[in-house]
Amino acid sequence: MKELLIIAHGSRRASSNEEVVQLVSKVAQEENPGVDNVALAFLEFAEPTIETALEGCLQRGAEEVVVLPYFLSAGNHVVKDIPHEVSKVQDKWPDKTITILPHLGASGAMPALLAQSS
Amino acid sequence: MKELLIIAHGSRRASSNEEVVQLVSKVAQEENPGVDNVALAFLEFAEPTIETALEGCLQRGAEEVVVLPYFLSAGNHVVKDIPHEVSKVQDKWPDKTITILPHLGASGAMPALLAQSS
Numbered sequence: 450m451k452e453l454l455i456i457a458h459g460s461r462r463a464s465s466n467e468e469v470v471q472l473v474s475k476v477a478q479e480e481n482p483g484v485d486n487v488a489l490a491f492l493e494f495a496e497p498t499i500e501t502a503l504e505g506c507l508q509r510g511a512e513e514v515v516v517l518p519y520f521l522s523a524g525n526h527v528v529k530d531i532p533h534e535v536s537k538v539q540d541k542w543p544d545k546t547i548t549i550l551p552h553l554g555a556s557g558a559m560p561a562l563l564a565q566s567s
Numbered sequence: 568m569k570e571l572l573i574i575a576h577g578s579r580r581a582s583s584n585e586e587v588v589q590l591v592s593k594v595a596q597e598e599n600p601g602v603d604n605v606a607l608a609f610l611e612f613a614e615p616t617i618e619t620a621l622e623g624c625l626q627r628g629a630e631e632v633v634v635l636p637y638f639l640s641a642g643n644h645v646v647k648d649i650p651h652e653v654s655k656v657q658d659k660w661p662d663k664t665i666t667i668l669p670h671l672g673a674s675g676a677m678p679a680l681l682a683q684s685s
Contacts, residue, residue, distance in 0.1 A: 453685040457639075465640040472677060479682035487682075515685045521575075521639060521671075522583040550684055553639075558680050559590060564597035564605075565676065566668055567571040567633045 452511040453484040454502055456531055457519045459491030466495045469519070484515065492526055492534075499534040503547070507538070513546040521554035570629040571602040574617055574649055575637045577609030584613040587637070602633065610644055610652075617652040621665070625656070631664040639672035 455476065457469040470489065477487040486509075490502035497505070506514045516535055520527050532549060539547050553559070573594065575587040588607065595605040604627075608620035615623070624632045634653055636645050650667060657665050671677070 451685075453682075455681060460640065460642070462642065465642060468640050468672065472672065472681070475678035476681045479678055483682075484685050517681065517684050519639065519681075521637065522578065522586050524578070524580065524583060553681075553684075554586065554590065556680065556684060558683065560593035560597055562674065562676050562680055563573060563590070563594045563635065563637075563671075564571075564601075566635050566671075566674060567569075567602050 450485045450509075450511045451483075451513040451515065452486045452488055452506040454488045454490060454499075454506060454514050454516045455519050456490045456492060456499055456516060457495075458526065459494035461494050466491065486511070492530060499531065500538055503535065503538040504541075507542050507545055511545070513548070516547065516549045518549070518552040520552040523552055523555065527552045568603045568627075568629045569601070569631040569633065570604045570606055570624040572606045572608060572617075572620055572624060572632050572634045573637050574608050574610060574634060575613075576644065577612035579612050584609065604629070610648060617649065618656055621653065621656040622659075625660050625663055629663070631666070634665065634667045636667070636670040638670040641670055641673065645670045 455473050460466055473489040488502050488506055490497050490499045518527050518531050573591050578584055591607040606620050606624055608615050608617045636649050638645050
């Protein structure tokens, strides 16, 4: 089983977190996500935490988890904080494959998405 | 002439701003952006400002500018600050058409992009 874990920053505003929850729900409904489940975690200000969400993926049987940082730029959160949180869980589950994808802003599909928006 | 103006938050880190500059350059190179030019502005911490960039679009002859907030959630920057800055310029150029698109996180194409990332 393979899961996609989307990590958002999280906000003090509940409406902002809810916006991400709704988005992830739509991602899960996409026809061909290439994964068996889509999960969500927040880096701060909201739950579940990265550790809790990632543990959840593994405990329900995921052999592989692909982590997508839902961030637009490669700041400390992307470069340090997310890898740090992920590595804590990886250390506890050495036989599982956990891969961190490039952050959203670095997605190769982003230029086309922006170009088509107009 | 129609221009697309992408508005990023801006960062104190030059590398983060440069990342957006490079992205916008790629957007401009896309085959069919549906616009004649793609411009970039920063809300804060970097230049050009929204006012400067938008004035630039209009002064070089754009009849229509489509503004895309490069933001993931609908916080105050999206709901208040960007419309406020845009309206200042619209007031000076009442005959031009300036439209603010939904912020990137609300793009209808986002769920598929996230689903395909895995």
